[in-house]
Amino acid sequence: NAGVMQNPRHLVRRRGQEARLRCSPMKGHSHVYWYRQLPEEGLKFMVYLQKENIIDESGMPKERFSAEFPKEGPSILRIQQVVRGDSAAYFCASSPGQVGQQYFGPGTRLTVT
Amino acid sequence: KNEVEQSPQNLTAQEGEFITINCSYSVGISALHWLQQHPGGGIVSLFMLSSGKKKHGRLIATINIQEKHSSLHITASHPRDSAVYICAVTYSGAGSYQLTFGKGTKLSVIP
Numbered sequence A: 001n002a003g004v005m006q007n008p009r010h011l012v013r014r015r016g017q018e019a020r021l022r023c024s025p026m027k028g029h030s031h032v033y034w035y036r037q038l039p040e041e042g043l044k045f046m047v048y049l050q051k052e053n054i055i056d057e058s059g060m061p062k063e064r065f066s067a068e069f070p071k072e073g074p075s076i077l078r079i080q081q082v083v084r085g086d087s088a089a090y091f092c093a094s095s096p097g098q099v100g101q102q103y104f105g106p107g108t109r110l111t112v113t
Numbered sequence B: 001k002n003e004v005e006q007s008p009q010n011l012t013a014q015e016g017e018f019i020t021i022n023c024s025y026s027v028g029i030s031a032l033h034w035l036q037q038h039p040g041g042g043i044v045s046l047f048m049l050s051s052g053k054k055k056h057g058r059l060i061a062t063i064n065i066q067e068k069h070s071s072l073h074i075t076a077s078h079p080r081d082s083a084v085y086i087c088a089v090t091y092s093g094a095g096s097y098q099l100t101f102g103k104g105t106k107l108s109v110i111p
Helices: none
Strands: A005-007 A010-013 A019-024 A031-037 A043-050 A053-056 A065-068 A075-079 A088-095 A108-112 B004-007 B010-014 B019-025 B029-037 B043-049 B052-056 B059-064 B069-074 B083-091 B099-101 B105-110
Touching: A005 A088, A010 A019, A019 A088, A019 A108, A031 A075, A043 A065, A043 A075, A043 B099, A075 A088, B004 B083, B010 B019, B019 B029, B019 B083, B019 B105, B029 B069, B043 B052, B043 B059, B043 B069, B069 B083
Parallel strands: A010 A108, B010 B105
Antiparallel strands: A005 A019, A019 A075, A031 A043, A031 A088, A043 A053, A065 A075, A088 A108, B004 B019, B019 B069, B029 B043, B029 B083, B052 B059, B059 B069, B083 B099, B083 B105
16 A cells, blocks of 8 residues: 655756656545755645645646646646745655545655756 | 644653653634654645544543643553644635644654
């Protein structure tokens, strides 16, 4: 019974490139959450998705960031034209329902050079 | 609204000591979570509670809804307990799925 999977674990991008972060929720979970942890800061909510729907993206920066959770395949967090300030750890979590315990993936550490 | 305060920020303990980490929040919540983040960075969910007390092994979590306060206790601490412990809440009402996090307590247990 695999847990939440994220890949890649580490991603290095140059300024201006695109970053794609993938998250496969636990089996049976249809709710996915993305969180960002900036260096020396706490975790912050970014976006909440259910299959094919964005439920709440109030924590997402207005530009360059997008997320999706297609009917088939993993959830993807996409960052276009990355800047140094995007360097952070990005965590995905999943849950079987909207309310309840969330299970975290190992995170993707993005470094923008 | 979104205030989750933890104390202490850093904690160093000798192996075997009893440890307490505190968390307070400002408004009504639907649930409080304790998470553990190891030096490698992965996050493990330890407890989710909305009232009373929960125990798992050497870990005990308590919550006082009236005082808006929770504690995480570790009995007979061990160096492998060294990690960052994070308190998070989900608020009542709209957006009750959204976790709001404290800044974490960095625990170091010395042999």
